[in-house]
Amino acid sequence: MTVTEDAATTQVPGPEKEVGKARKRKEDARLITGRTTWTDNMVLPGMLHLSVVRSPVAHARITGIDVSAAKESPGVVTVLTGRDLADEQGSIPCAWPVTPDMKNPGHPSIAVDRVNHVGEAVAVIVARSRTAAADAVELVDVDYDLLPPVLDMEEAVREGADLVHDDLGTNTSYHFVFDAGEAGTGGDTEQAFADADVVVSRRFVNQRLIPAFMEPRSVVVQPQGDNFTMWSATQIPHVLRVMLAMVTGIPEHKLRVVAPDVGGGFGGKLQVNPEEVLALLIARRLGKPVKWTETRSESLMTAHHGRDQVQFIDVAADREGNVKGLRVRLLADMGAYLRLITPGVPALGAFMFPGIYKFPAYRFECDGVFTNKVPTDAYRGAGRPEATFAVERIMDELAVELGMDPLELRRKNWIQSQEFPFTTVAGLEYDSGDYDAATQQALDLLGYSELREEQRRRRESNDPVQLGIGFSTFTEMCGLAPSRVLGSLSYGAGGWESASIRMLPTGKVEVVTGSTPHGQGHETAWSQLVADQLGVPFEDVEVLHGDTAVAPRGMDTYGSRSLVVGGTAVVKAADKVIAKARKVAAHLLEASEDDLEFSGGKFSVRGTPGSGLSIQEIALAVFAAHDYPDDVEPTIDADATFDPVNFSFPHGTHVCAMEVDTDTGFVKIRKYACVDDVGTIVNPLIVEGQVHGGLAQGIAQALYEEAVYDADGNLTTGTFVDYLVPSAADLPHFDTGNTVHVAPGNPIGAKGVGEAGCIASTPAVVNAALDAVRHLGVSDIRMPLTPERVWRAIHQGGDGGDRATAGSNAYGGAQTETTAGVSTPRSALGGDR
Amino acid sequence: MTRVSMRVDGVTYTDEVEPRTLLVHHLREALGKVGTVVGCDTSNCGACTVHLDGQAVKSCTVLAVQADGAEVTTIEGVAAPDGSLHPVQKAFHEMHGLQCGYCTPGMIMASIDLLKENPNPSDTEVREGIEGNLCRCTGYQNIVRAVQQAAGELSGSAATPETTGAQA
């Protein structure tokens, strides 16, 4: 490990530090014994069950809904349609109007007279049991007057295209532009391209994915007079509370939102779900507790999706391989509506396309496009994986064009370690790192030279199984986010985080965090931070979260922000506790504050060994409050809110060795090595776990997963039979390592790790597959790299996508697909332009 | 309604159930065994895995009536009566074989079943042995480590070296 000076470990000398220890997780005890509180476990007296009737068609006018039979069904209490709820349902909020003139059609929780994607709610059954509700769904008879479905973005933006929302007069929600020249952060892009020796242009497809968290969404609402408590499998109880108050008009202080144990999110539970709104409205209307829990097929069909961009990217360079400019034009699929941050995802990515390279000029344009599909929104990385994929792929293409080694080209253009902090052409100030060191370590982990040698042998012997090695040298913006920056991007909220520390009389410590975990291990990591700061035993710390009544302020968990922002808030609260305790200690020890030193949880008077009071003793003292200074309150509890001034920028080098069976097109990862720099590592166990999980999802995008719609707008990957979440048998062993360059932006020195693996791995895997078959004339293969696509790319040219995995093949019909896996004849373009 | 009687985690329960009741729903909703969860509707994810007469099955693809007279063990019944953890539970904790924990009950039940049949599996055998259980958080590597560690503890040997990864 290349370990440079570590901020966190230099603050307090003394006993063995918790930070850096591979502590086993406190969370596990309940999870491995089945004593967990999932939302669907909740049972309340008189609780009613909701089941949602959903549109089987992608685009239609509702001409009639007959609920009479459903209402007569045994156990059914009532059946509600969009008409019944039209006046009170408001719209699912969109918190990120990326441009002033962005078009937002509004997003009803339940369709009133029009459906715009398969799976949209058209009626809700309220019944005494889950079973009764499910049975009644079949009895609701809805008549649809079909409208032409809009499915292909490239079709949708053409003149005279059918419209998703005809009242908007266009399928384009917004046109977002970032031009480094105009922003003053770079040169004139057009000029750069005009002057360039070499220009490489590609069209990449970043396919639609489904977050596919393992715990299906579930929500329980209990009305108590004019108060409401909602338990929801959400990443964002705090944001949800604010938004629900705004949407439903229920006063915020009458609304309590609890996120109990939450089974994964990956951005998929960073949402204000239509069903959450419906459950609240129905509980209010009926005055009874209600529960809604989705089925998996319901989840795949209606929970928001991710990615789904067509990326046109051009890179300019000179013959020596110095990059001169970068130009990006995106079509980003919004789906049928704008959910919480739907439009913001590609905008967030705008700043990451330059990656770790010193592009002198950069221009980014993005059209947010409406289609008759479920809306897209945050999915692990949210904009950054798409950007990283595009730039890491095009760097390989440029290397091929220049006849350079892809790693050599990267080295030539990436930011050197001594250049940090470095302001990029996108205007971001990268904090710290050493791309060379990470890369060298990754190559060693992989056994690079041996594999290159084997690759040569296989080439020469014309082995049907070819070997390739692919790189991804990435960085990402984490620690979302500086509130002022978010403001400048017109995001609807800030990026601060809040924490409180309560010193209990018995010396135990309660830490309240506004950052709500759903598998990340906050309870463990936060305990480690506090144990170090306050010098109390790890075991004496309890972390409270996920309940707006317990943790009233918070911005929750996403964007690799928890430790960087939320953890820092905890550290700052601890500092305040110590400062308060210092006054009391000075009083009790009859010494001047300046003579006190705090170490190992103990205040002692300099030069008088043995003397002293532990902070836990002080906690008891202020509880008794018999003797404390006049000018202070009798408490040492403290709150803190931290708002970062900059993002943090983890980086890393990922290297993938890939075997490609040229007879069948089957690809198999031979070896995968990565070295990530996520700043200070608070818990190596958790960090490694986060990297592993990210890798699995990033590799899954490259090889397995795609949300495919057919030509009528049916999701043909509507169950886990067809939406291929890889199993243990489908994934390789990962060799992971770290370099540590602390983040200067926060006292912990952490950069964030939640998304790293997911962002970095996808291009490494695709680059590896291409490296294996380039000599066979293959220059692109569309994700996911299905065996058929790989085989077609090798034997028929193009990117293999043209005739493979077309949605409407589910009907044995059309033979082509679009960019986003939707079949239309006109969009059967290859991957190259 | 059909009368069914089954012994679950050592306790015998007799209930009237609709034939269509899935075993997992019977466990969760009638018996309060909410440790076993439902993750999909096509028998792919394995989150609902329990032991039916000692064999791992997906309780979402078994009818409660089919378990009539059977012995069912869920995640809530694998620890010793004194509460001490099963070696596989312990190993999942020690190897960080879980994150959100939703797949964990099924993962543990499948792993116990695997080790009963193959006490000393290779990494590949572990990966194939749990192919019927999906996890979205861990990337499986630490789960493989956990199963190997448990195998070691159960058979008294140490975890095979190749499973302990480069870091941690």
Place this chain on the structure above:
Amino acid sequence: MQLENSFTVPVPVDEAWRVLLDIERIAPCMPGAALDSVEGDSFTGRVKVKLGPINLTYQGKASFIEKDEAAHKAVIDGRGKDQRGNGTAAALITAQLKDEGSSTRVDVLTDLNITGRPAQFGRGVMTDVGNKLLGQFADKLAAQLGEGDAQGDAARAEAARVDAPGPVTATATGVVEEVAASVEQTPGDNAVAQKVRDAGTATREAAAAATDSSAGRHAAEANPPTAPITAVGSTDTAPVSAVAAGGDSVPAGTGAVPSGPSSGTTAPPTRPATGAPPRSTPAAAPRQPAAEPEPIDLLEVAGGAAAARFALPAAGVAAVLLLVTLAVRRRRRR
């Protein structure tokens, strides 16, 4: 999903065209279909799809949206909803007749859209359903057209009573079934069918012959209402018209002989041919309510033993079995 079916029928184009526009004869060509009501160019009904464990019943309406006498082109638009809320099915069926002298070539182009749960599988549950469904529609259509106008008379004769939905179905479907039953039970008719694959027009005669003789033998065993038919069992259209007449007597009669059971009773004779144990018949037949659409069991192209799966289709099947052998070879998909 676009499906193409082509076949040739041994009647002049004008005659085929008249038959094509005869809803009571065309509608039941949709396998597993039951006609509920007819109003001018529109009709309502149900199509029951059975594919292994999968079971769907689409209820809806269809209508001629184009009848081009000059071009001999007709377009039928049909849409339905699954009774269990499993989504919708819509078919745009374009039939184009081509004059080939004494025979007529029929090209059926179908644009089939299925939504909802059945469409949400990558393995394309409905690809196979769609293919079979339309293939069989074309085959039965071929049967109907092939029978030409004699049948038309019968159908028209009875169209007077179209207002009684159930019976209409019974009769209309009955038609094919009875032919089927008779064909089915003819020893060696499979062998005939075999030759059929190789020989062009000759096969139709062979088939006809088989049909004739069998119809005779069948009628003898069949229940009273169909008895008179034997009298006219000598031209290849006869069995059909005759049986149509027989079927006719169902609505005409006291109702003591509801369509389900009546055709159910025609089933036993078919058993020997299928090698299926006769006693399996009562299992299904009596439970077949009148005018219930038969499921498209996909066994319809299978024929043989599979045919006994249901008493009703058991019959319907076999006719198709024979005719399919005519059409199959010419059928192109995708």
Place this chain on the structure above:
Amino acid sequence: MIPAPFEYVRPTTVEEAVQAVAEGGEDVKIMAGGQSLIPVMRLRLAAPETIVDLGRVAEMRGVRDEGDVLVIGAMTTHAEVITDPLIAQHARLIAEATETVADRQTRRRGTFGGALAHADPAGDLAAVALALDAEMVIAGPGGRRTVPASEFFVDYLTTSLDEGEILVEIRVPKLSGDWGVRYEKFNRVAQAWSIVAVAAAVRREDGHIAEARIGLTNMGPTPLRASATEAALAGAPATADAVAAAARSAAEGTSPSSDLNAQADYREHLVQVLTRRAVTAAAGL
């Protein structure tokens, strides 16, 4: 999701079962292991009136040796098939293919007979039964009859089982002589159905391939035999080239469908590659 309501019958003998099916109504469904049926019912694509659960029909479970044939009870689970010594000795191809079916939990419930009667062309066992010339013993109201595998699989999810009939046991001729076997399965992820798979049994005789039996999975609405390849291999020298040449005709007479996983032409290509590999392995080359 929760299945629609149904009547549940649990016979303990074949006779009871046949009776139960006969009385089960129009929409009776026979449940073996239920591993395909229950998910379809949960999705409400199937809503049978009656389920006849064969789970307790003891006589339908287990494997016995009848001289030249192995008799496998239809209700013998995949897990039992994989570990059965008789199958390991006389019909290893079945065990090898069964190991690739779904996952271990599913194999604990799913049954050999259930898989065959379900007749999913992407299912792995039908092609094996076909390649081994297995015979299906069927019980119905009219007593028992035996149908060769070649006539059993009729169409997509459709067998020659009549309404009211039950697949009771499967008679598999033992392979005598120097047979090698191999099941080559090709899919995208471990749990997925076969995109294409090839079951091969090859008998070698003094440096030649005396006989080859090749069953194809998912190359049409039913499992198929690669007859052209089989013919080409009969008497061919046991060399890689001969096998490769013969495998080129593996797609003859197939009619694969196009779906999310593969287009027909790709399947036609795959089957040749997989046949070559399966036969090569089975022939011990």
